[in-house]
Amino acid sequence: MVKRFFITLTCLTCFLFFSFMLYAGEAENKKHPFFPSLINTDTGKAVKSSDFESSLVCSGCHTEIYKQWKGSMHSNAFVDPVFTALWKLGAKETDGLTDNLCGGCHAGVGVVSNDLTFKNGEFQTSDIAKEGVHCDLCHTIKESSSHKTPTNEPQNASIVLAPGNVKRGPYKDSESPHHETAYSELHTKSEFCANCHQVFHPINNFHIERTYDEWKYSVYAQKGIQCQDCHMMPVEKAIEAAKTLKRPKNPGKPCINGPDRDNMFTHEFVGANFTVPALLGSEKHAGIAEARLKSAAELKLMAPQSSKPGGMVTVNVKVTNIGAGHNLPTSLTEVRQMWLDVRVTDKNGKNIFSSGALDAQGNIEKDSRIFNAYSVDKDGKHTVKPWEMTRFEYNRTIPPKGSAIENYSFLVPKNTKGHLDVKAVLRYRSYPQSVANFLLGKDAPVLPVVDMAAKSLKININLD
Secondary structure, three states: OHHHHHHHHHHHHHHHHHHHHHHHHHHHHHHOOOOOOOOEEOOOOOOOHHHOOOHHHHHOOOHHHHHHHOOOOOOOOOOOHHHHHHHHHHHHHOOOHHHHHHHHHHOHHHHHOOOOEEEOOEEEOOOOHHHOOOHHHHOOEEEEOHHHOOOOOOOOOOEEEOOOOEEEEOOOOOOOOOOEEEEOHHHHOHHHHHOOOEEEOOOOOOEEEEHHHHHHOOHHHHOOOOOHHHHOOOHHHHHHHHHHOOOOOOOEOOOOOOOOEOOOOOOOOOOOOOHHHHHOOOHHHHHHHHHHHHOOEEEEEEOOOEEOOOOEEEEEEEEEEOOOOOOEOOOOOOOOEEEEEEEEEEOOOOEEEEEOOEOOOOOEOOOOOEEOEEEEOOOOOEOOOHHHOOEEEEEOOEOOOOEEEEEEEEEOOOOOOOEEEEEEEEEEEOOOHHHHHHHHHHHOOOOOOEEEEEEEEEEEEOOO
16 A cells, blocks of 8 residues: 555656756747757747848848948858858757857848758758848847846757848937838947857857856946947957056048938957858958957066076066957967967077977967967867857966967077067967868868967077
């Protein structure tokens, strides 16, 4: 009798448990119907891709803005060859977990219309979704759902779309003969960008990409400088904002039939990625990215004025983040490479010491000083696959207005005469060459490198 009672009780407990889990799952799906992406619509239901307009339609009145956007990383979000190679790999290895997760930011319309599919090794979706992060996607964002995310932070496309005739933007007095307009304070804030520029693992909530938080706790945020004040401004205006810590103004005419504005936001959305725009034929966007990189950091080189042959010399290199409102590097820091190339030669150019050189395969030599993060899986093994990540073993990135000092020691050869030339270069590459080779195979290009900053000095050799 007792045995039967406990069997009955156990069955009832299991029933209640699975009923609860089913209820909880349904509740989660109602909150995030396109999970693991947190993108949503104002009805909580799927919409048609035809509810969104092509950016070509917008170009009729917003001609200059369209030209700025075309060729940008936002316009190429769906066709970026490095991203799509990683995305396709994730689709295979996670049984589709990463389809919507990545698609929510890179092809949002495809996700909310349920027409994003992965078949025969390729992602398929509507033509409008293939426009990536396009005009009608951003300007139909009604609100952020960051308060409903697992971490209560903006992440993984935590945006609410309201497709239709109302277009939302930063001006309170906008009028259009083609559509209705509405002022959106969200579009003027960094919180708008945060929804996609924070990527958290959907299962373990590990913060893979945390650019918004890096800004949020910086002096830029304290001074009210938003993401848009640097990334939706000409390069010279972004440099000005970083130097003065004041919000810049960029007078212009966003609409050909509209009024002149005291402040016009440009739409290149350029950050540090100069590699992909160049690969896809947009030298303009690649050039802007290179200019931004070259204004982001400065070096200070410190060494003794003189040394004796056979003596030990220590050179200090200070790297300061002077121009980025987030860490250097940021975004997918487990693949970004910002490193110091330090070389010491004698008066005849003979190498005395070096660190940070690239070998014939494009790999940075071992034990070089690289600023990035080292990501590992659940077993503590290194991985650059976002779906495998559980933590960073270390994160060596430089916060806004922060700095890092690296020390290099070497022995001066006994027969050295004259002087030594010391040169330090801060270099940047979007991905390791090995990652590009892994993802793109035989089609992988040789990845270009940008020299962000450089300093040199001489050390006199004292024979006395």
